[in-house]
Amino acid sequence: MTTSTEPLYSLHERVWHWIQAVALVLLVLTGFAIHFPDRFGIFGSMVHALAWHSVIGFALIANAFLGLFYHFTAEKYHHFLPKMDDFTEGAVRQARFYLYGIFKGEPHPFETNSRHKLNPLQRVTYLSLLNILLPYQILTGLLMWGVTRWPSTFQKVGGLTVLGPAHSLGSYLFLAFLIGHIYLATTGKTPFSLLRAMITGFEESGHRKE
Amino acid sequence: MIFGKRPLQARMGKITRLCKSWLLLALFFSSFSIMAEAQGKQPSLRLAHPSIFLKDEDGKNVLSTNKAISTRQTCGACHDYAFITDSFHFQQGKNEMNPGLMKGHGFAGFNTSPGMFGKFSILPNRQLTPVGVANPGDVDLTQPEWLTKCGVCHTGGGISEFDLHGHRLLTADAKPHGPLDPSYTIRDRITGKVVPWDWQKSGITEADCFICHAPKASRGDRREVVAAGNFRWANNATLAKSDIVVKDTKGNFTYNRKAFNADGTVKSEILNLSDPPLENCAQCHGFSARNASTIQPIQHADILRGTEKAGWIYNGSKISETVSPRIVGKEKMDYPWDVHAAKGLGCIDCHFSPNNPGRKFQGDSEKHLSYKPVGEGIAEYLKRPDHNFARGNIPPETVNITRHNTMRGCAECHDAEKTHAFLPYKTQHFKALACQTCHISEVHFWAYRSDEWGFLMDTGASRITFRGIRGDIVDPDSEIIGFKPAYVSTPAKDGHLEIRPTNLITGLYWFDKTKGRPVFTWQIQKAFFLDRQVGGGWEYRPEIVKAFGDKDGIIDFPQARYDTPEKIALVKRLLLEHVGIADPELRIEVVPWAMSHSTMGKAQAIKDCKACHAKNSILRRPMELNDFLPKGVPVYYAGKQVNVVDQSGKEPTFDNRSLLRSFYIIGNSRVLWVEILGWLSVAGALLFSFIHGFIRILGAKKS
Numbered sequence: 001m002t003t004s005t006e007p008l009y010s011l012h013e014r015v016w017h018w019i020q021a022v023a024l025v026l027l028v029l030t031g032f033a034i035h036f037p038d039r040f041g042i043f044g045s046m047v048h049a050l051a052w053h054s055v056i057g058f059a060l061i062a063n064a065f066l067g068l069f070y071h072f073t074a075e076k077y078h079h080f081l082p083k084m085d086d087f088t089e090g091a092v093r094q095a096r097f098y099l100y101g102i103f104k105g106e107p108h109p110f111e112t113n114s115r116h117k118l119n120p121l122q123r124v125t126y127l128s129l130l131n132i133l134l135p136y137q138i139l140t141g142l143l144m145w146g147v148t149r150w151p152s153t154f155q156k157v158g159g160l161t162v163l164g165p166a167h168s169l170g171s172y173l174f175l176a177f178l179i180g181h182i183y184l185a186t187t188g189k190t191p192f193s194l195l196r197a198m199i200t201g202f203e204e205s206g207h208r209k210e
Numbered sequence: 211m212i213f214g215k216r217p218l219q220a221r222m223g224k225i226t227r228l229c230k231s232w233l234l235l236a237l238f239f240s241s242f243s244i245m246a247e248a249q250g251k252q253p254s255l256r257l258a259h260p261s262i263f264l265k266d267e268d269g270k271n272v273l274s275t276n277k278a279i280s281t282r283q284t285c286g287a288c289h290d291y292a293f294i295t296d297s298f299h300f301q302q303g304k305n306e307m308n309p310g311l312m313k314g315h316g317f318a319g320f321n322t323s324p325g326m327f328g329k330f331s332i333l334p335n336r337q338l339t340p341v342g343v344a345n346p347g348d349v350d351l352t353q354p355e356w357l358t359k360c361g362v363c364h365t366g367g368g369i370s371e372f373d374l375h376g377h378r379l380l381t382a383d384a385k386p387h388g389p390l391d392p393s394y395t396i397r398d399r400i401t402g403k404v405v406p407w408d409w410q411k412s413g414i415t416e417a418d419c420f421i422c423h424a425p426k427a428s429r430g431d432r433r434e435v436v437a438a439g440n441f442r443w444a445n446n447a448t449l450a451k452s453d454i455v456v457k458d459t460k461g462n463f464t465y466n467r468k469a470f471n472a473d474g475t476v477k478s479e480i481l482n483l484s485d486p487p488l489e490n491c492a493q494c495h496g497f498s499a500r501n502a503s504t505i506q507p508i509q510h511a512d513i514l515r516g517t518e519k520a521g522w523i524y525n526g527s528k529i530s531e532t533v534s535p536r537i538v539g540k541e542k543m544d545y546p547w548d549v550h551a552a553k554g555l556g557c558i559d560c561h562f563s564p565n566n567p568g569r570k571f572q573g574d575s576e577k578h579l580s581y582k583p584v585g586e587g588i589a590e591y592l593k594r595p596d597h598n599f600a601r602g603n604i605p606p607e608t609v610n611i612t613r614h615n616t617m618r619g620c621a622e623c624h625d626a627e628k629t630h631a632f633l634p635y636k637t638q639h640f641k642a643l644a645c646q647t648c649h650i651s652e653v654h655f656w657a658y659r660s661d662e663w664g665f666l667m668d669t670g671a672s673r674i675t676f677r678g679i680r681g682d683i684v685d686p687d688s689e690i691i692g693f694k695p696a697y698v699s700t701p702a703k704d705g706h707l708e709i710r711p712t713n714l715i716t717g718l719y720w721f722d723k724t725k726g727r728p729v730f731t732w733q734i735q736k737a738f739f740l741d742r743q744v745g746g747g748w749e750y751r752p753e754i755v756k757a758f759g760d761k762d763g764i765i766d767f768p769q770a771r772y773d774t775p776e777k778i779a780l781v782k783r784l785l786l787e788h789v790g791i792a793d794p795e796l797r798i799e800v801v802p803w804a805m806s807h808s809t810m811g812k813a814q815a816i817k818d819c820k821a822c823h824a825k826n827s828i829l830r831r832p833m834e835l836n837d838f839l840p841k842g843v844p845v846y847y848a849g850k851q852v853n854v855v856d857q858s859g860k861e862p863t864f865d866n867r868s869l870l871r872s873f874y875i876i877g878n879s880r881v882l883w884v885e886i887l888g889w890l891s892v893a894g895a896l897l898f899s900f901i902h903g904f905i906r907i908l909g910a911k912k913s
Contacts, residue, residue, distance in 0.1 A: 037877045040825035046819035046877065050634055061736040099903075148637045160874040165881035172888025176895040178811075183899035187906075 006114045007201035016067045023060035031171045057141050084121045090120035137170040259483035261475035271474050278442050281416045290594040296415045297597035298610035304369050320727035325609030327369050332717030332799045335663035335731050339392035341374045346404045350730040352392040354407040362433040363494035367417030379414045398882030400744050411440020420487040426452040429493040431509040491557040498524035503533040509776040520713045522807035523656030526551040538691045549811040560617050565596040604804045616702040620645040644710035648816040650805045657713045660836035664718035667736045667768050670748040696833035696864045698802045706824035713800035716836040723793040737784040772840035780838040799846040800854050822879030
């Protein structure tokens, strides 16, 4: 196997990704400690879990904005935009690969490089995640955190009876995404090639040996 | 004439001025007494009322007439008697008999007032008879009977002086409106017939100022004469232990001249009138003491109301120092029964007269003033002290319904922000929870658990059960294990709902659907028992014994229950046959009795988040109810049909899910579809990963 000379993921992207990843995992864990305090007491008291959840949540928000800033200023946002002219065809090809071709050792339908990092399914997934689920989760979380600061807004959206379950649902969806994301990260050319790429910036070249 | 040579009016004017001066001084001294108490010391100065004449109904000194004391004449000489008695201690709803008011507050139509004089309660299962009934079958509790039963605590004046038409009894205007006028009749306990009440013989009871303001007031003596229908002498009886009044062997009252000064006034140090000490309030409201090691909430055959209903003990001494009764685990309870009592607070410190210049709210919310330097003076207060005392909002006490939440809330004395550093989201917690929720997390005494008038025992009365005790409440060997409250939501001062602790009393009663009111106790008695003979006991009808009794023909406690639809049908048939009630319905009512006393300090208060924010949250605690409750009958809660009884387990328990629906308790509340959808998505992701990965591995091996 060889390694390409141009990094697939820049340092900024990798740092952004891992901060986001760690924050998401910790948010899920502290969220569990809040949602199931009697069964998931790894942070000691619920007060600690709540405090950590808030701090990490703000770290994630800051990181999300930095990421947004970076992707716009470095003009890298286009990685996440599906190409509408051949999106359907590309999505079907990628889905076929995940559901059939991967088992037969077929090559990945889309080559990844620094200009084309994501396949059509990844693009639509991350676009939804970063533009719908993440803002939704940030908004519901912020409103709950800010109940004492913006009580009228909090009440207008239905109070805790609406925000609590809404934030919980978002958390479950994030957890489901994390599981799928981690698993699909093993579907690179080798089980750890994508992970290595996200650490070193470089993905091993050549096709997966099946 | 014992007043001397000067005209009575002039003398009374001087007395009034003297009264005011003395009371001004007294109020000044009383502030010292409060300060001293607050520091845990015995008060060195005490409010001293000036010497007064005890007058009879004609305004003459009782020493010369030997007649009953008239407080209207005696106290009313300086204080505005009519103003004072137009308040809930004296009226208990009589001055709130307004259909519009009742409807506006959602009372069922069979209630005539929001107070105990007019509102149906499952506990005595009695209903005040409204004015205008034409059929003897519609007569239950009449005004005279109400007074014999409740008049000991409901302190004269109001109900005891005026009929339901507003006329002062024993005056020319006071006449019965028909043969069934509830102000002038009573149902004879033996014959069951409605008979006239002789007000001339019973007399009326004017406001009993002494029972609250005289430290040696005797509720027991008062109870005796009131229960006997001897209303005229009720206020004298209150003074039976004061050395002013002497009760002879025939039960008549005379006056002890040694208690009077030479000028005919009663010695102030003997009558000793003062602001009501908590011991006086305790005579009716619940066991209260500054420092008692013996807790005896049963006085004169009555259980003190607050203790009976909610188990509260307002006592400054430590639970561990209790000598009697037996409190299980008291060794570890090295803290007072009530933290406020231990700090020396008396009842009137919180439940003050709203226009007392020393205690009232000094602001004027209408003018946005937080402090109003001018206002009603002390002289006006002493003349017209408002006896609609500051109060909270304690379900199910609805009397004085337009003046709830008039007392200072906890936050108006305590700066909770400073003392709850451990608590996140303080504003939310303080809004969602009454302070009592964490500070009355456990009751270390017994209280009512159930009172069933739907099945009568062989005493002709209901079966009462208690929680928090192993054994009988009158048995000194019984072990008191206490209980943990159930939680309900009630409106706070600003109207929002907050969670607060309660004791739950479950009643079983019959409802007459045709008449739209509860079935009266006498009607249930007629259905259950054979006609009662004079001096005789209660004898069940043979059908009742056959259906409910065992082989020995006796209905023991375990058998006195509606465990089959046939038993319910039998009593329905008997109600139809013997009382003519065509459509009776057996109902369960769960009544919450809010807790605001027996308050614990910070060391005992709940501080563990998981107490509430967990699957087994105390806020959802399934308090056990009456294990005799039948299944399949409608359940009422706070007067409305709400199913708060969970009969799915071994014993019926309280289910407050519908009551706390508006509260989302993080860590406890779950929205089912969110949880299902959430876990399905997680499980789906895991399943996909495992299956997909497994097939990949298989594919890799093949190739």
